[in-house]
Amino acid sequence: MSPxxxxxLHMFDIISQPILPIITLGLxxxxxxxxxxxxxxxxxxxGALSAALIVWxxxxxxxxxxxxxxxxxxxAPPTLMLGLLVPLIVAALAFAITGIGKLVFAIPLPLLVAAxxxxxxxxxxxxxxxDGRLPWQFAMPAGxxxxxxxxxxxxVAIQLAKQTTGANRSAFVWNLFGVADLVVALAMGAxxxxxxxxxxxxxxxxxxxSSYPLVMIPTFAVPLALILxxxxxxRLRSKVPTGIAVQTALLPRQxx
Numbered sequence: 645m646s647p648x649x650x651x652x653l654h655m656f657d658i659i660s661q662p663i664l665p666i667i668t669l670g671l672x673x674x675x676x677x678x679x680x681x682x683x684x685x686x687x688x689x690x691g692a693l694s695a696a697l698i699v700w701x702x703x704x705x706x707x708x709x710x711x712x713x714x715x716x717x718x719x720a721p722p723t724l725m726l727g728l729l730v731p732l733i734v735a736a737l738a739f740a741i742t743g744i745g746k747l748v749f750a751i752p753l754p755l756l757v758a759a760x761x762x763x764x765x766x767x768x769x770x771x772x773x774x775d776g777r778l779p780w781q782f783a784m785p786a787g788x789x790x791x792x793x794x795x796x797x798x799x800v801a802i803q804l805a806k807q808t809t810g811a812n813r814s815a816f817v818w819n820l821f822g823v824a825d826l827v828v829a830l831a832m833g834a835x836x837x838x839x840x841x842x843x844x845x846x847x848x849x850x851x852x853x854s855s856y857p858l859v860m861i862p863t864f865a866v867p868l869a870l871i872l873x874x875x876x877x878x879r880l881r882s883k884v885p886t887g888i889a890v891q892t893a894l895l896p897r898q899x900x
Contacts, residue, residue, distance in 0.1 A: 646714065647851040650775065653768070657857035660765050664865055665701050667759050669694055671751050679750035689747050696738075700731060704864040708856045713863060715838045715854045722839055724854055727863030728830070735871050748875055749882075756876050757815060758801035760822060760869060765861075766790020766829075777852055779845035782832040789825030796821070816880055823873050826866055833862065 676690035704727065707713065713724045739745050766787050773783030800818045803811040834841040836850035852858050 646711065646716075647777070647855055649852075649855065649857070650772075650777065653772070653857060656765075656768055657860070660762075661705075661857070661860065663765075664762050664868060665697060667762055668697055668868065671755060671759055672697070672747070674755065675747040675749075675751040678752075679747045681746070685743075686747070689743055693744060693747065701864060704860060708859040708863055711856060713854050713859050714851075716851060717838055722834075724859070724862060727859075728867050731864075731867040732870060735867075749879065751875075752805075753815070753876065753879055754801040754805040756872060756879070757797050757804060757818070759872055760797040761794045762865070763790040763797070763822070763869065764794035765865070766794075768858075772852065772858075779836045779848065779850050781844045782829070782836045782850055782853070785825070785832055786829035789821075789829065793818075793822040793825055812880055815876065819873050819876050819880070823870065826870060826873075830862065830866065 672690050672693050676686045679686050679689075707727065713727055715722075715724065739748070767790070769778060769783040769787035769790070772778040773780055773787070796818050800811070800814050803814055832844075833850060833853050835843045836845040837854060838849050838851070842849065853862065
């Protein structure tokens with residue numbers, strides 16, 4: 645039996661659903677305008693990446709609205725995990741075998757961090773908990789963690805833009821916090837929902853998170869947030885070898 649979906653959740657979905665694709669498309673085309681190479685290559689790459697994002701969003705919407713991920717039985721297969729893991733695997737393969745990495749590397753790092761301001765949408769978990777529609781074991785860590793990640797993203801992005809001392813370190817710590825928030829939210833979602841891992845909220849299981857429209861968060865917003873976190877970590881890590889190499893090259897001269 646599907647849970648009752650409050651009207652305000654539908655309104656939230658209508659308002660929030662376009663935000664993440666718009667932010668991501670903006671990042672893609674900013675990267676295309678700044679990456680090396682001829683215009684045809686740059687914009688073909690951006691066009692292909694944009695098309696892939698739109699297809700993914702449409703597929704996530706179709707499957708979510710069709711309740712393909714809905715869990716109402718302890719023995720139901722964890723289809724929700726497929727909606728999370730498949731996009732991550734495809735993204736990893738795309739970065740490994742295509743020229744997308746060049747485009748992504750051209751996006752300003754402060755913008756990649758600031759993009760996660762969309763995580764403020766996680767505050768809906770707290771509203772649903774206050775309304776008695778989500779278990780606190782899931783809603784509290786997921787909601788508070790998402791909102792904190794969103795506000796910290798603004799602060800860290802400003803530090804990176806101003807190139808303040810310790811900005812990269814702050815970005816690294818923020819990134820770990822943001823990833824940890826998503827991992828905890830996913831874990832608590834599994835522990836409060838029907839399935840083999842169901843340990844909490846047994847009397848009132850977390851059915852809403854696998855129902856449309858809230859299911860769009862774990863099947864679209866969460867994997868995209870993890871991809872953005874991975875890109876930021878890659879960008880931060882890519883700066884380390886150069887610095888070490890420079891120091892190593894200068895060391896013999898300093899000793900002489």
